[in-house]
Amino acid sequence: MDNKKNGKKQIPLRISDELYTELERWAEDEFRSVNGQIEYLLTQSVKYRRKGARGLTTEQTES
Template sequence: MAAKKNFPLRIDPTLYEALERWAGEEFRSVNGHIEFLLRESLKRAGRLPDRKPRDEQL
């Protein structure tokens, strides 16, 4: 698995609080939930390159 890219994110406190609640409801960290939401948005927009299923990568 490739290393993840770290970067600072400035976000409105109210938006962060809403994300924090939502992430908790989904049993994810805020970081994990943001990544999930971005990935889903990119898929819907057709901007995420196709990847092989995890089993085929081994």
């Protein structure tokens, strides 16, 4: 599939085995591929940040 036609970029991503396993389980729970889950989570994070979460500390966003 031509990436220019679908508007998506391919990027190399290196994550720990533990994180991959967690993402794999989460993706399965939500009937997504691991790639789809990562894209969903990144999209949600960007939307959250755009809505003004920039003023929160790391501790506030993790609780």
